[in-house]
Amino acid sequence: MEANDTPSPTALLAAAARAAHALVDAPPLLLEDPAARALCTTGDASPLDFQLAQPGVPVLAAARVSACARARHADDVLVARRARQVVVLGAGLDTTTHRRPAPGRRFWLVDLPDVLTWRARLLARAGLPEAGVPVPADLGGAGWFDALVDAGLDPHVPVVAVWLGVGMYLEPDACRALLASVAALPAGSTLVLDHVLPADERDAAGAAYAAAVAAFAGRHGEPWRTAASAATVRDWLTDTGWAVADERDEADAVPPGFWDAQPHLRPMRLVRLVTATLTAPA
Structure with a gap:
């Protein structure tokens, strides 16, 4: 894939990490x-090639941990909530639509127009259907919720909104504003999000991975702008009408025995996963 054919290199890295996990890591x-793997093999060069060739390189192994732990967590929430309406905020190359289809479940995929065009192009090359409704919008601006309703979202039926791997690219005020906007969802809705911890709350492995990934993202036009403590994010959620139902380090969102079985993967403290619910109309 040529650089000018890739409006979100970080989305491609995350897809490659999810694709590689089942190929290079050990059960559980x-x-x-497989949808992510298909997307990553539509061009002549892909970060998946590096994952497969050097699975033990720390930054590549850490990318697999981060991308897969957060995706698994969101999948588990969708199943537990028996979600009928799912909104993926900052969809990029998210493949939840392919991993977690269910009768009566609909997906809406919100992202910038050029990212959704790129996504559609890769899906077509890979021979994969688009199982969700693309909603071109800027999450940092106004109007994206109205665009969702215009695209068929029922504003009276609870939603599971998935906002993962995106918040670090927005300014803090924009993160808080987005949480307030999502609170326009109906009572009973659920929000799954992640956030990068500030430097003084990371361990050595998390700090090393953050330094490498933030530098890469910044060089490719996607600089990290927000790192927030658990207390700060909790305050943002509470102030905008959300109740925190669950929060944990990304490294804790794994099945029993996971770390002991892995030849390459190691826990790190960098990202927190949060599940919040909307208990009253905004």
């Missing part, structure tokens, strides 16, 4: 993602 696996 966090997930299997």
